[in-house]
Amino acid sequence: MIVEAKVKACMITILRSLIVYISVVGGGVAGVGAAPPASPAAHAKRSITPEVMKPSTRLWHKTSAALTQYRSGNYQRSLELIEQGLAIDPKHLVLLGLQGMVLLELRDYPGALAAYQAYLAAGPRGTNRREAQKIVDNLRAVESTFLELALESGTGEVYLDSKTAGRFCLAAPGCRRAVLPGEYKVIVERPGFERWSRPLAIPRGRTTRLEVALTELPSRLTVRAAPDGARITIDGVAHDPAAPIPAGKHRIVASLAGHAEEPREVIAREGKPIELDLVLVPVVALRGVPPGAELSLDDRPVTLRDGGIPIPAGGHALVIRAPGFLDHRIAIPSERGADYQVAVELERVPAVAPRPQRTPPLPRSPGHDRFTGRRKLALAVSGAGLLALGTGVVLGVQSRRLDADTYALCEATSIPCIEAPDANALNLRARARARAANFAYGAAGGAAIAAALLWLTGATERRVTVTPRLGGVAGLDLDVRF
Numbered sequence: 157m158i159v160e161a162k163v164k165a166c167m168i169t170i171l172r173s174l175i176v177y178i179s180v181v182g183g184g185v186a187g188v189g190a191a192p193p194a195s196p197a198a199h200a201k202r203s204i205t206p207e208v209m210k211p212s213t214r215l216w217h218k219t220s221a222a223l224t225q226y227r228s229g230n231y232q233r234s235l236e237l238i239e240q241g242l243a244i245d246p247k248h249l250v251l252l253g254l255q256g257m258v259l260l261e262l263r264d265y266p267g268a269l270a271a272y273q274a275y276l277a278a279g280p281r282g283t284n285r286r287e288a289q290k291i292v293d294n295l296r297a298v299e300s301t302f303l304e305l306a307l308e309s310g311t312g313e314v315y316l317d318s319k320t321a322g323r324f325c326l327a328a329p330g331c332r333r334a335v336l337p338g339e340y341k342v343i344v345e346r347p348g349f350e351r352w353s354r355p356l357a358i359p360r361g362r363t364t365r366l367e368v369a370l371t372e373l374p375s376r377l378t379v380r381a382a383p384d385g386a387r388i389t390i391d392g393v394a395h396d397p398a399a400p401i402p403a404g405k406h407r408i409v410a411s412l413a414g415h416a417e418e419p420r421e422v423i424a425r426e427g428k429p430i431e432l433d434l435v436l437v438p439v440v441a442l443r444g445v446p447p448g449a450e451l452s453l454d455d456r457p458v459t460l461r462d463g464g465i466p467i468p469a470g471g472h473a474l475v476i477r478a479p480g481f482l483d484h485r486i487a488i489p490s491e492r493g494a495d496y497q498v499a500v501e502l503e504r505v506p507a508v509a510p511r512p513q514r515t516p517p518l519p520r521s522p523g524h525d526r527f528t529g530r531r532k533l534a535l536a537v538s539g540a541g542l543l544a545l546g547t548g549v550v551l552g553v554q555s556r557r558l559d560a561d562t563y564a565l566c567e568a569t570s571i572p573c574i575e576a577p578d579a580n581a582l583n584l585r586a587r588a589r590a591r592a593a594n595f596a597y598g599a600a601g602g603a604a605i606a607a608a609l610l611w612l613t614g615a616t617e618r619r620v621t622v623t624p625r626l627g628g629v630a631g632l633d634l635d636v637r638f
Contacts (some may be wrong), residue, residue, distance in 0.1 A: 215244045222254055231261050231322060247278040256291065262322045265298035266334050298334035300361045306330040307344070308369040312352075315343040332363075344368050348426020372403035373427030379408065381434045386412040401430075410434045414494075416466035437466040440492070444500035449478035474498070480505055530614025534607040541603025548596030551589045558586035 218241035225234035235258045241251045256271035272292050280288060305314055307329035314324045314331060317340055325331035327344070337360035344352040349370040358364045379388050379395065388395040389409045403424045410418040415436035422430050441464040445451075451458045451465060452475045458465045467474075471490040477483050481502035488498070562582040566573035573579065 211244055215241055215248065218244070219248070219250050219254070222251070222258075226254060226258055226261075229320070231258050234258050235262070249275065249278050249280055249284075252278055253280075253284070253288070256288075263316060263324050263333075263335070265295060265336055269295040269298060295336070297337055297360050301335055301337050301358060302332055302363040303335045303342075303356075303358060304330070304332040304363055304365045305342070305344070306365070306367050308367070310346060310370070312344045312346040312349075312368070312370060315345070316340045317343075319343070327368075337361075342366065344370065346370055348373055348428065372425065374400035374402050375424035375427055376400050376429045377408075377422070377424075378429065378431045379410070379434065380432065381410045381412075381418070381436065383412065383415075383436065386410045386415075386434070386436055400427075403427075408432060408434075410436055412436050414439055437468050439464040440467045440488070441497040442500055443497060444502070445476065446478045446481065446502065449476055451476055476500055476502065478502055528614045530610050532614075534610030534614060537603050537610060538607035541600045541607060544596045544603060545600035548593045548600060551593035551596060555586045555589035555593055558582050558589060562586060 218237050222234045222237035222241065225231075225237060235255070238251050238255045238258065241248060242255070245251070252271060252275040256268050256275060259265075259268035259271055269292065272288050272295065275288050276285065276292065303324075305325070305327050307327045309329060311326065311328040314327055315321070316324045316335070324335075325333045335358055337358050339355065339357045342354055342356045349372055352368055352370055356364065356366065377390070377395070377400070378397070381388060387410070389411075390401060390406055392407075395408075401424050403426070405421060405423050408420045408422055410420075415438050418434045418436050420432060420434065422432065424430060439462075442451075442460060443463075445460060449460075451460060453465065453467065454472050455475075465474075467488055469490070472488040474486045474488055475483060476486070481504055484500065484502050486498060486500070559582075562579045565575040565579040565582070
């Protein structure tokens, strides 16, 4: 703070010179002396806008207004007016000096250093030059002295000493700016978080790092439960309406005798108020529900607890399913008294009658068992063999006719014949029919053999019955069936 105090002492000297300059040139400013003869109000009465004024007049107005805003603490507005005036005259000593003062108040030390260097380059003399040189010498420390701040998360506005001097920087989540060496009070603010502050000594020629963790503000919780008289707990502890809840996730539970608990999860953030409207559902007692029963209310499963289930207002359909019982459906009326209960009477599943025993089949006659499945297959195979035999006979007859037609065209192969091509074609057809006939005969023979085997092996199982006989002649009667 020693360096900053020296800079401000030099600024006061330059400021006095600026006030004297403006008073001499314009006849004074508000709070300094008499109003200048060519004030903005006088120009307005003559309908002369600032754009048509002489540059010197407009420059004086900008300088006077900038100084007034500076003395009132409106540094940003003063800086805007200074920049407008420097656009008219970039080397105006008064505006350059005032610009350095404003930037120092805004804690823009690199900008202030550049402004005072430009002020010296513009050629001030005497005391003003010496004081400006002192300011430049002290401000050179900002070329190697920095404050670096890092937030744990989010963003925050950083101030030095107080908020009146303006924001030092915006940490998002960090910032780094040049600063004069000295002792400061660092302030960090963020909406919804507790204000953070601590003293900090910043040495010359070093970067001072600072890590900040902001704490979220607690939130005000308002819970409205219906019906009245419900007990409200937060994380298992009774809720105190006058006490805010800390930031983070919380479990809110509303409970009332004869009603189901109404739980809710809320997240408190940045001190924002939380309002909850909870409606507790009355519990309807069920009597006669067998163990292991499944309940569904309006096709949604519900759990039986302490002999009852929560049923909201209005009409509903309750279905009860239990092993060994028929499904039972109960219509819950919309109008129910405080002592309303449901008596469950389930009907058991009717017992299944035993299946009657089958009587043994009557003994079959010998002729009935003659045509077994295998013998039926033998008959089918024999029929196929007869068909193959008939096919072979037909093909054989056709082969002999074609052969006869062949020799009718050409009697012998040793004698030249004009119709030899036709005869050869007939001969080829005759041979093809003969081969097909031979194949059919072979198939018929195979079918006959297969049918015979199937018939012989398809006889019914032999049955042997032995019966003892007593009397005049003793012995055994043997009954064999095929």
